[in-house]
Amino acid sequence: MSQPSPLSALVLACAVVAGAALAVPSIAFAGDHGRTPRPDVVQQTLDHLVEVDGVPAALATVADGKGRDRDRDLVAGVGDLATGARVPVDGQVRIGSNSKTFVATVVLQLVGEGAIDLDASVETYLPGLVRGPVDGHDITVRDLLQHTSGIGSFTSGPPFVTDGAVTLEVLKNWYIEPHELVALGLAQPATPAGAWSYSNTNYVLAGLIVQKVTQRPLGEVVTDRIIEPLHLRDTYVPGRGEQTIRGAHPKGYYAEPAGTPLFEHTDIDPAASWGAGDIVSTPGDLTTFFRSLLGGKLLRPAELAQMKTTVPMALPGVPEGWRYGLGLQSTPLSCGGLAWGHGGIIPGYQTDGGVTEDGRRGITVATTTMHGVLPQAASADVEARILELVDTVLCS
Template sequence: MLIESLLADVVSAGIRGLTVSVRSPGQAGAHFSAGVADAETGIAMEPNSYIRISSVTKIFTATAVLQLVADGRVMLDEPAAGLLPRDVGSHVDGVTVRQLLNHTSGLLEPELLLFPSIREGSLESVVRHADRALEPERLARLALENRPMFAPGEQYWYSNTNYHLLGLIIERVTGRSAYDVIESRVLAPAGLRSTFFPRAKTALPSPSSVGYDSLYQLVDPPVAVTAYDTSFLYTAGALVSTPHDLNQFAATLLRGDLLPPEALDEMTTMIPIADGVEMGLGVQRTTQPSGTYLASEGTFFGTQTVLMATPDGSASWVISVNTTKYQQLGPDGWPLAHPADAAVAALGAYLNEHISRAARP
């Protein structure tokens, strides 16, 4: 079977383990895996394992915000400052809700303030803070210590801070925890039984995988990440899910079950950000040789997850790998090409062609 050969190629190229889930029209979905979930014990990766989906969380947060927009409780082009706690909102003058959603606010994120050893080519602070809990307002205030990169709306710059602030807006508007709102208004209606915010829990349910991060080959052996407090990601990236649930969410969202048509249209109204890639409100659109797809990607320490769907949500796929930052950095500071990149790209291209064919009338 070709997909099993492609999975084997990814492992041979240096990824310790991965899981893949594919959903086609009228089918429950097919799940695959290869490699190991734990390199020390040799335990095999299991299909449909629990994963920290990191920034794929942003689609869920954007959906909750757009539900509030549809309810008339939030306006996309109103200033975000008036919807935030005063000590936070005072730092985001001129930024609108839409600019938070599509990353054109100019705000920077706090990663290097939270994990300062990364600047020195070390993951020591990542390991040391595995149990650190951060309250959402404290997290936002820390992020806003950075000066904005540019005036709101001038250009695009991806930042978790945008979605930290959106979580606070959800809380301020509803009077409830953003986690509770997203779980009750997005996860439950979509029927996602294996997707949740871990809150104080640091360990993943079983089956799951160790994540391996080598900080672009500066750390050897790679840091093995298991239990971790992800409150520092909040509504920008703290969700835990499974590939099956992510495929189900894509179908539910894109066929219009979670948002009215005008809100879904706003979500999929795009701005160009790179060659062949556009950014909407919480979701990207990418043009590939086999077609156009809506996509989201998230990277945690040792885990990377990609969700790709046809625009109508009738077919989709998820790839999640347990090895990250395995490349070396080039002189310009960007990762150099690595055989694993090519192997994952080949797998993605095959899956794109598959779901494109499956979605055709």
């Protein structure tokens, strides 16, 4: 049996479920130094993802670093397997755990305003909520954003995983409150205190802290502080029980168990991911967000520096150079320096990408199925192909 790729290992370890699982940023370790990509290299890669690897549709936005927010929007495949409808250019997709970077950015804005202290205990803001194998007195807001709290992920056990098998199809119409997600996370075994361990529960708690401090719903705060100021016209936080995608979008596909035939899985209740992964966006908007963040348009230098202070992503199969900050990941580029981003997986969609240190150059690639549900060989090929593409674009 072949060994899983680093991304596969990370996805499996984080229990790929319900829109809140982690996908590492597709940036890093492939490519020739200093090369200039052929004008069609992005399109060629998208075509290969569809025609060879079996992804229903692939979308990408490439920002060239010449002062424009977007350089090119490209698509491949079909937006609906049943009808053969075209893929909408820069169509809306569920961005999964990229949502964590939005939440972390809001928390750090509030830190800069003196409303939140990164090193204050979670108990300070959510008294009595975190009890069990981890106590809210013993962990900080920084621990939540950095995934060093020791709190288990609510996606690691029932109903997301049952008897070791991922069980997501039955959760398509399931509504749950954020506090209930926290309870599910606290029911999971704790991980070693201070050690990096990815947990979706951390970002539900971070979202609850934002609500407690601002006295407003998390979605409204994210909209007011990030989406509207950046004019992300095709990005939104779904409302309670809002299962459909509002704008033009390719349909999403899923398979359970992995390797079985894909089926359409576009409309889902976002409650099962909430602050850990519920936002809808487009490759273009997501590229603009990350470029703006790294370019200093959303955070003051002190808070951006905190966000970029990283710890190793200590997980079997993940390369040594991959690191995690406060809702932001870094990966070495083949041409030197770092690329920054996050990544996101949700049943039906996967989004990967990266931007350069100064935010000038960036790319986001979205596919209409989670790579982990394809047959193992195809999933590994998809991951490697996107890693190669992002490195090529950022090193050009």
